[in-house]
Amino acid sequence: MKTLSVILVNKNRGFAIEWCLKAVLPQLRECDSLIVIDDNSDDGSEQILARYSEHFSSFVHFDSHGNRSKVRNRAAKEATGDILVFIDGDVIIDSTTLERVRQIHEDDTIVGINGAVYGNSHTVEQVELITHRSIEELNALAAESFDNLAQFLELCDYRSRYTECTADEYRNWSNYFTSFATAVRSAYEEIGGFEEGFTKWGVEDMEFAYRLNKKGRIVFAPDIVSYHHPHEKNAFNNALSNMQNLYTMLDKYRSTELEAICAVTLQAGPAFVQCLQQMFGYIAQYNTYEPIELKEREIAFYFPTKEHENGYIEYMLDGKLQSMELFGMAVPFVNNTFDRVYFSAGYSLMQIAALAITMQEALRIGKQLLIPRRINKDVPCFCLDMFVGGSTILFGEMCGVVQSLTWFDRFDFDEDYYKIKWKENSALHLSKQILEI
Numbered sequence: 001m002k003t004l005s006v007i008l009v010n011k012n013r014g015f016a017i018e019w020c021l022k023a024v025l026p027q028l029r030e031c032d033s034l035i036v037i038d039d040n041s042d043d044g045s046e047q048i049l050a051r052y053s054e055h056f057s058s059f060v061h062f063d064s065h066g067n068r069s070k071v072r073n074r075a076a077k078e079a080t081g082d083i084l085v086f087i088d089g090d091v092i093i094d095s096t097t098l099e100r101v102r103q104i105h106e107d108d109t110i111v112g113i114n115g116a117v118y119g120n121s122h123t124v125e126q127v128e129l130i131t132h133r134s135i136e137e138l139n140a141l142a143a144e145s146f147d148n149l150a151q152f153l154e155l156c157d158y159r160s161r162y163t164e165c166t167a168d169e170y171r172n173w174s175n176y177f178t179s180f181a182t183a184v185r186s187a188y189e190e191i192g193g194f195e196e197g198f199t200k201w202g203v204e205d206m207e208f209a210y211r212l213n214k215k216g217r218i219v220f221a222p223d224i225v226s227y228h229h230p231h232e233k234n235a236f237n238n239a240l241s242n243m244q245n246l247y248t249m250l251d252k253y254r255s256t257e258l259e260a261i262c263a264v265t266l267q268a269g270p271a272f273v274q275c276l277q278q279m280f281g282y283i284a285q286y287n288t289y290e291p292i293e294l295k296e297r298e299i300a301f302y303f304p305t306k307e308h309e310n311g312y313i314e315y316m317l318d319g320k321l322q323s324m325e326l327f328g329m330a331v332p333f334v335n336n337t338f339d340r341v342y343f344s345a346g347y348s349l350m351q352i353a354a355l356a357i358t359m360q361e362a363l364r365i366g367k368q369l370l371i372p373r374r375i376n377k378d379v380p381c382f383c384l385d386m387f388v389g390g391s392t393i394l395f396g397e398m399c400g401v402v403q404s405l406t407w408f409d410r411f412d413f414d415e416d417y418y419k420i421k422w423k424e425n426s427a428l429h430l431s432k433q434i435l436e437i
């Protein structure tokens with residue numbers, strides 16, 4: 001049986017840390033180790049930890065300056081077990097959790113596990129609205145038995161919708177959250193631990209799992225249940241930081257799958273990626289590639305062709321013509337990097353929702369979007385004419401705006417291109433100011 005090194009991370013979790021410890025300690029065996037790291041807490045929780053320190057293999061005092069990767073990497077240096085078990089200080093594990101971890105990791109093809117965490121992404125207000133109970137009442141129910149939480153389906157971990165099926169295991173890296181997760185220590189060391197370049201909240205665990213997944217299987221175990229103690233948090237700031245870090249990860253790996261996750265959020269299921277691949281294959285058959293001569297601060301989205309099955313992007317910055325193999329739904333540039341964004345003629349073959357997302361991203365990174373009016377000299381592109389006609393409101397809603405296409409500052413055209421800009425006071429233009437990626 002493999003040995004465990006449990007890494008418990010505390011940062012001002014005085015409201016839950018003792019409950020967390022009381023859930024972990026009875027499940028440890030003599031050969032296991034418990035590493036507790038306190039990240040410069042100032043709420044008195046370090047004093048709570050001190051009362052239990054005789055049970056710790058290591059008690060590390062650390063100041064990460066908000067870098068979650070550094071905290072876990074520092075703690076992992078103290079580990080001696082075969083399996084690293086990451087637990088946040090506000091997560092309470094079920095009484096069978098560590099035994100199930102041991103059982104599952106007997107399969108040497110498995111390098112990581114995620115379990116179901118109740119209330120993992122909810123604010124205090126959301127939890128109280130969903131359950132019609134105060135946090136104190138909900139905590140009492142969870143303390144009595146985790147089975148009591150099953151009645152609150154809305155608190156269930158959304159990841160189980162996508163990861164229970166073995167066929168979907170290839171995507172489990174994107175649902176790997178270190179509130180509760182495991183990693184084989186040898187694999188952790190081989191890939192160099194967590195990337196410490198992420199200085200904001202979110203994605204560092206997913207990026208770690210993206211690399212870990214190349215060493216073996218990451219599995220989701222819905223019978224490994226834990227409870228995330230609700231607490232106050234700024235959900236908007238977390239979501240914004242998470243998105244910014246997603247774009248950082250996209251810039252590093254530049255894969256179509258990561259692009260889809262950036263565009264449609266982490267909860268984009270495997271079916272969405274499969275749908276995209278089918279659409280790409282369909283568009284590529286028509287091979288609509290026609291090179292666009294770019295000037296400084298211009299970028300072109302070439303939709304899938306036989307040579308570039310997932311799409312292709314070229315751009316001119318600082319006098320250099322560069323490229324990346326991406327489709328265009330998410331592009332790792334800050335707002336208004338470019339003066340003009342060109343679409344290739346293949347846009348007219350795209351599925352409407354994917355086109356809406358791609359147009360929105362193009363108008364985020366560029367000041368003006370130019371879309372060809374013809375596939376070639378004989379065949380017109382009819383798709384945008386349809387948008388400007390009967391589908392304007394539908395298209396606007398798909399972009400997140402419940403209004404017609406009045407959010408265009410200017411919708412001009414010449415013989416070759418439709419020319420689009422944001423309207424200065426539109427909701428989409430405001431979203432560009434908020435999403436400074």
